Amino acid sequence: MDSNCIQFLHDKTILVTGVPGFLAKVFVEKILRIQPKVKKLFLLLRAADNESAMQRFHSEVLEKDLFRVLENALGDENLKAFVTEKVVPIPGDISVDNLGVKGSDLLQHMWNEIDIIVNVAATTNFDESVNTFGPLNVLNFAKKCVKGQLLLHVSTAYVCGEKSGLLQEKTFHMGETLNGHRKLVIETEMELMKQKLRELQKQNCSEEEISQSMKDLGMSRAKLHGWPNTYVFTKSMGEMLLGNYRENLPIVIIRPTMITSTFSEPFPGWIEGLRTIDSVIVAYGKGRLKCFLADPNSVLDLIPVDMVANAMVTAAAIHAGKLGSQTVYHVGSSCKNPITFEQIHDLAARYFTKNPLVGRDGSPILVSKGTILSTMAQFSFYMTIRYKLPLQMLRLIYVIYPWWDGNKYKDIDRKIKLAMRLVDLYRPYVLFKGIFDDTNTEKLRLKRKEINKEMYGLFEFDPKSIDWDDYMMTIHIPGLITYVLKK
Template sequence: MSTASVPYKSYSRSLTSTHAIPYGTSIPVLTTTKSYHCYHHYNSTRTSATGRTFRVVCCENKENAGGDSIGIVSYLQGKNYLITGATGFLAKAFIEKMLRTVPDVGKIFLLIKAKNKEAAIHRLKTEILELELFKCLEQMHGKSFKSFMMRKLVPVAGNVCEPNLGMDPYTANEIAKEVDVIINSAANTTLDERYDVALNTNTRGPSRLLGFAKKCKKLSLFLHVSTAYVNGERQGLIMEKPFHMGQTIAEESATSKTPPESIPVLDIIAEIELASDLKLSVHENVVAQKMIELGLQRAKIFGWQNTYVFTKAMGEMLLNSMRGDIPVVIIRPSVIESSIKEPLPGWIQGIKTADPLILSYGKGQLPGFLGDPKAVIDVVPLDMVVNASIAAIAKHGIAAKPELNVYHVGSSAVNPLSIHDLFKFSCNHFTCSPLMNSERTNIRINEMKFFNSMDNFASYISDEIAQRSGLMDTTITDSKLRGKLEIKRKKIVENFVHLAKIYEPYMFYRGRFDNHNTQKLMEGMSLEEMRDFGFNVGSINWEDYILNVHIPGSPYLNRVLGILAFVFIVPLEYCPEKTMKSVIRALSFSK
């Protein structure tokens, strides 16, 4: 692999490394000698964290391309699409890619949560068309940009949580006559969401949408965006297999010595009724917290880490049981982070799963954390998820076979990024390009410390906060001041412990997501398709991506740091609920 693009050290880690594979599992990996910087149709200069300017050009390695052709562009042309979750991170990138590479697609109906069509149009204009993400398209079309976009994009007021998707009967009927492909990107991605809320969106939402799909006369494909972490507490090499109704991770983990009566039986209807009964039986003042607790409890009973992945898995089960003769594709991306190539490197919306840790570490607020440095964090750039989804749509839309196909879009099996390397690369970035504190002086950070137990981490962070707050200062004799500092310390420690609990399942994760189906999909692409719709995760140089693309690429850096500083430094009682929720929501697999 070429290492010229990595400014901080001599990069020698092979992409064929299989270190930290659980239990000695042998995993076939993709070998590559491909140089990294490969920004599709993007030719400009970027400045690295060290101030070095380098050229960014298209440099796709065509030797790794596969078969003749899927026929992606020809399939997409003229087709009409319905996209749910249209104002989300992934859907926006999907829309941009489609319109930029295949401008002669038909209509793209966007299901937008809004009270009426006017409100949906307003959200389309303010939350989609005005984004930096669409600047490339705007440059392509010039003055006709807005008219082009409004001609292609049809905002529809609706909600997957409501009967008939919240659409009025006339609109629903018209869409059912025209749509060729349905793309379900709607989800509630908060890891510890209320159980009833998560069930309604992540479990019942897909089934409602599939019910509508059966009314669509021209439909050739139903694509559902899930998450690789629906695999719950599975370990080792995890295959791309669909879930069947009632299937649980707990049952898979049972041994011959496990008493049959101790294996929990999953009944999705019963789970929905359980949440409904709880809502009716407790006071409204405590129902939210009780629902959160119930979701986490039920998830762990059946072998999932949290409410989000559990309810997404049940959504997959319903799709498989209800699909009938509709061709269904399930895309399971891992942790989606900023784009690596297009339409511009480093584009991201909001704060995603890894960012709160990276940014608070760079700010000097998180010198240590709970986790196994040898564990692998499965990260995938946004544009690769989009490209893999588009390729799958074309392949199975053309085949039109009444089957269900699953694709893992992740890096852990072919190009693993360890948690240690994630923070080492982040440390390199913040060392060369340090953030500043409130006194406008550079913040110096040390190598991240890792703790293998919650008790050890809580003790460490408690001592750190005590030192920073002044509690260790023996010259402070005012008992009231020391009392206030102690209260503040406890609140901050509570926040960090809560953060650690949310991340804990993923900081010790022992699974790797096999991507054999995704590799086969890529092998069927032509050279031109590989150039325009490539998603070779094995080609990613993680050090370069983190140092020169992901961290410096986010325009939200200062805003995120401000939120994190506020939550972890200001006592909890002064932290508005909305601000706290924005951080917790960031600790999710946002789409």
């Protein structure tokens, strides 16, 4: 299957949305590195014009360390020539018809040439136009592709909400809700959003007020139907629209769990930005996180980004051209090779004890094991006794004696706000009780393994190959420090 995957990419024209996002970049680099005879990659970027799209591609994709293996293999000039031949950055936006692609000639050319459509575009804001109606716009675009063989859509495993137990790789039905209390009408949700936006604009609210009000609306609507936040709510509706309107076009839905740094390709440890649990790891290493809300035994489903990209290529090779098919793949580790929050906490403590970060004053930052609290009630009580009451006392002193140095107060206040922000962000994950079934994904792995054993490692996405101690201690945390903290 590895050689079949490489052969599959030969002479293919592929549209990729969501560039220059983290996963989309890794996916594009993989294709260019393993199959130089790919015909063309159309990369959809948000940009004002062709020149801006090209600039974004170079600065936010090609010039990243991720491409250094390809650059070392080809040389700087040859890489530029290769990319010029193979890659076409396109200014566009999946939230509008025809993906915002301008020019009838370009549109017709794309519809005549594209074989595979890969949608990785998403937003964490409450924006149904991207997460919900974006996939429908991509689907409608894909249907116009004369040679279109497959639409591969990247969602998230956490569309399941806060369910527990073994979570199946199954599709959503149109109008389905997680709590079963009422039918979900996507058009109604969209109209509510538009109506609220019009009201806020009439009131001359600031951009910040509008943003916060829309987030609040999104959260209330998500929770009404059983989802914990707007991101997974809007991603779920996007999946529903794909399933309902797909007709005969083959659809693959990839649902990754929490994506982490590269495991091996193009080299270990590459990452961009603080992702999922990384904010907690970095805050802990900086000595800013003394306590955290988490179930120590809760499984944190982590998966390296290159394994997700490998699963995407393999699934595309298997399902392309299979009319009428719709398949969901959980790409994660909880079912085959779980790691708990307590394990990650221990590994982070070991790492930063042995390799402390350096503070602004040049001295090493000493970390303590910290306190993990497994319920929100315990966490709130601890924060009140340990921080909030002392903070109120310091605030009172600051009011009575304004000349007093308030740095202590500000430091504690900053730590409380950080802890509360991280808890609010990660509560659905660190208290999560579900395990993601990966029966479909295991079949995908077996198909690949059976056909071409000698090249098995080239498209690795088996979580059993991960030694978590080694990965966290020698790959992931060092990668965070090198590529995110830039130290």
